[in-house]
Amino acid sequence: MSSAEKKTIGLKAALRDGAMASAPSFPDFAEVYRKAEQRPHRVRRAVLSTAIVAVAAAASFWVGIYWNNRSSRDGALIDSWSSSSSSAPTAVSVSTSGGEQSQVVLASTQSTAVNLFVQDLWESSSNVGQ
Amino acid sequence: MSAGKKESGRLTPATPKGASDSTAAGDDPFDLELAAEASRGDKGAFERLMWRWWDRIRGYCAAFVAFDPELAEEAAQESLIRIYKALPRWRRDSPLGGYLYGICRTASADVMRTNARHHAHSVQVGEFEAFSLESPHATGEADVLREEANRMLSAAMQELEPVDRSMLYLHEVEGKGLSELGKMYNLPLGTVKSRLFRARDKLGSLLKEMGYELS
Numbered sequence: 001m002s003s004a005e006k007k008t009i010g011l012k013a014a015l016r017d018g019a020m021a022s023a024p025s026f027p028d029f030a031e032v033y034r035k036a037e038q039r040p041h042r043v044r045r046a047v048l049s050t051a052i053v054a055v056a057a058a059a060s061f062w063v064g065i066y067w068n069n070r071s072s073r074d075g076a077l078i079d080s081w082s083s084s085s086s087s088a089p090t091a092v093s094v095s096t097s098g099g100e101q102s103q104v105v106l107a108s109t110q111s112t113a114v115n116l117f118v119q120d121l122w123e124s125s126s127n128v129g130q
Numbered sequence: 131m132s133a134g135k136k137e138s139g140r141l142t143p144a145t146p147k148g149a150s151d152s153t154a155a156g157d158d159p160f161d162l163e164l165a166a167e168a169s170r171g172d173k174g175a176f177e178r179l180m181w182r183w184w185d186r187i188r189g190y191c192a193a194f195v196a197f198d199p200e201l202a203e204e205a206a207q208e209s210l211i212r213i214y215k216a217l218p219r220w221r222r223d224s225p226l227g228g229y230l231y232g233i234c235r236t237a238s239a240d241v242m243r244t245n246a247r248h249h250a251h252s253v254q255v256g257e258f259e260a261f262s263l264e265s266p267h268a269t270g271e272a273d274v275l276r277e278e279a280n281r282m283l284s285a286a287m288q289e290l291e292p293v294d295r296s297m298l299y300l301h302e303v304e305g306k307g308l309s310e311l312g313k314m315y316n317l318p319l320g321t322v323k324s325r326l327f328r329a330r331d332k333l334g335s336l337l338k339e340m341g342y343e344l345s
Contacts, residue, residue: 022197023188
């Protein structure tokens with residue numbers, strides 16, 4: 001073989017030779033069927049775990065929403081006060097989160113600490129309470 | 131196919147034997163029949179179809195992964211699994227060859243992605259010399275030289291993009307025309323032409339640095 005021949009690569013033949021030399025000789029059909037059978041299970045498992053995560057996320061979201069609403073309802077326990085002429089309430093109606101209503105009568109109409117506390121509480125919750 | 135070759139005067143005009151099984155002129159009716167039966171769950175038909183396509187599938191996968199034997203085996207096997215699972219979804223109005231090669235392409239790309247370490251190493255020109263060692267499989271001088279040339283070509287192929295490698299393989303070995311390649315890869319004709327030209331040019335330059343010439 002001359003040096004000129006040595007330096008030439010036939011692209012088509014070399015590509016074919018390279019491919020055939022590196023590629024597997026026989027297909028393994030048993031492995032194909034085995035893996036093809038396995039894949040749906042793998043996909044199903046992934047779908048199931050994704051669904052569990054999604055349900056857990058949704059559940060925690062709704063629990064959070066419920067908890068927030070419950071807390072804000074607790075802040076609006078004072079529904080009304082009996083005396084609108086007084087700067088401080090003499091009696092306030094309160095409702096529990098269970099829906100029970102009762103009235104608290106204050107002993108004094110003066111600006112005592114208890115009255116001011118109730119007034120503050122009323123003012124802070126009056127936008128949702130009445 | 132030959133018409134496709136005429137579209138690119140700079141590219142090799144050879145048309146391979148046996149490349150007419152799945153061409154722009156249409157798929158082999160027997161392949162279509164087997165594919166239809168296989169899509170209905172007939173494993174025998176699937177195996178017969180795959181045997182008929184085996185050389186094309188394994189050659190394409192090997193070219194896509196730059197003739198890496200491990201990756202080629204994994205890519206070919208993965209392609210078979212995906213073809214088996216995807217055949218029921220094959221629409222008979224779409225070309226079977228394009229469908230199968232498309233599956234092989236995505237399977238090979240996924241195999242390459244999951245085995246990225248194989249491609250982290252880029253072969254330097256100086257390393258080509260290492261390939262001139264005598265192969266234990268080669269017997270005569272001609273065999274040794276041919277194996278050496280093949281190893282160099284393989285190393286040079288690693289420098290090309292996987293899509294360019296596979297496109298070049300389909301064009302050179304399987305005789306696919308430019309328009310058919312365009313449909314397969316969803317690329318305009320001009321892009322296919324320029325990518326093939328650049329791939330061949332780059333391959334030629336790399337081999338020229340080692341004193342080899344493409345024919």
